[in-house]
Amino acid sequence: MQILLWPIHGGYTDAFVRGEHEYLLPVPSVLPGEDDGVSGWEWERARPVALEALRSEAIDIVVLQRPEEIALVESLTGRVPGRDLPAVYLEHNTPGPGAFTTRHPLADRRDIPIVHVTHFNRLFWDNGTAPTTVVEHGVPDPGPLYSGELARIGVVVNEPVRRWRATGTDLLPAFTPEAPLDVFGIDAGRLRDTFEDPAIVGIESLAPGRLHAELARRRVYLHPFRWTSLGLSLIEAMHLGMPVVALATTEAVRAVAAGTGVVSTDVDDLRRAARAFLEEPEWAAEVGARAREHALAHYGLPAFLERWDEVLLEAIAARPGSGMVYANANSGGNATTTIAAHAR
Structure with missing residues (x-):
């Protein structure tokens, strides 16, 4: 055709x-x-x-x-x-x-x-x-790149300041007591002036391959979106082998199966889950491996x-x-x- x-x-x-x-x-x-x-x-x-x-x-x-x-x-x-x-x-x-x-x-x-x-x-x-x-x-499979070597939280949000509540940008400071956040995406650099918090780092202009490699170095992936279709970044993070914590909104409750991460509408639940992944790297890797298996089966390219x-x-x-x-x-x-x- x-x-x-x-x-x-x-x-x-x-x-x-x-x-x-x-x-x-x-x-x-x-x-x-x-x-x-x-x-x-x-x-x-x-x-x-x-x-x-x-x-x-x-x-x-x-x-x-x-x-x-x-x-x-x-x-x-x-x-x-x-x-x-x-x-x-x-x-x-x-x-x-x-x-x-x-x-x-x-x-x-x-x-x-x-x-x-x-x-x-x-x-x-x-x-x-x-x-x-x-x-x-x-999504195309980026490969099992997860190392989790950095005890930091990875987030991917395009235009986080403009989209604000829809993408859950306002929730990011709630997670900094657990670990620094690295936020990847278009205009993520604007977060520096928005929060004036050195624990929230905006990283822009990475090609897809470089983004995947850098994201996979973070211990856990945070998906704070309130109102969006299922973000491709969540599926990609699972493909990488990352454990995920996500707001239980829109399609996330279907995408994140039991044993592949934590979903909740209670931000404190997600904070505790992120802390547990950060403190237990072996468990984080185990959950991430299950997340990858699930993503390949249900969101694979073929x-x-x-x-x-x-x-x-x-x-x-x-x-x-x-x-x-x-x-x-x-x-x-x-x-x-x-x-x-x-x-x-």
Whole structure:
């Protein structure tokens, strides 16, 4: 297949384009030296395509990620997503402040199924009668890099100051009595002026490979997010073999299985768990090994790509005029399709 996808989420795109298809990544320009949205990544089967060249491409399906892409694709290709061009809508985010009352932008549309990245997201978004499915996250395996040699707490948060309560940035000082925190991510350096606490260190601009290596040197991983889809950083930390402590919010309670870390809505519980991992390195390594085993089984790249193949092929087969419908026999008229591969 030739799949059209805007590379707006680098980490997710990195996993998605590792399948067996050809991936077309639209960019404003592909001139050397310009910021094209794909620089810094090395993808064997993906290629950037200038916007003005999209009309000549033989696109089989488009994976939409923003509502405005529907009109954009039509203007650039001359084909209407969901009518002339098979399409799915990949929803990365949790709903807005209205949480379970927030209507999805594609709610009630029958021509473009919505693909949620977590079961929590599908549950909380008001999708109306739109067909929905879940393709859980998958990440390339960075390898069992965990050493835990540094008795410090690792955190990965992009834009921690701007996103603040959503990412649990305000909770970070609660953990400094246990150990210093190293916070990796975009604009993490702003934490220096925000807290004026030398125990909270912001570290920016690390390439993925370097980030994984540095994170794995920390004894324990903290995931303080209140309101977000399941962060890829949590799954990556588990792949590394790190023991994790996480707020029991959104999809984290499903991702962190018993024996692979500690999840709680009580910050004091998480502090005690972090302290225990810090004080008992052998136990931390044991829990981290189980976390890695769980992550490989449930968030590994092969299963992720296989699930996506099923969704894409189904969407192409169900294009208008095929006589197929998205709803399964047990949907009760709610037009919800689930794929067996994601069941545990």
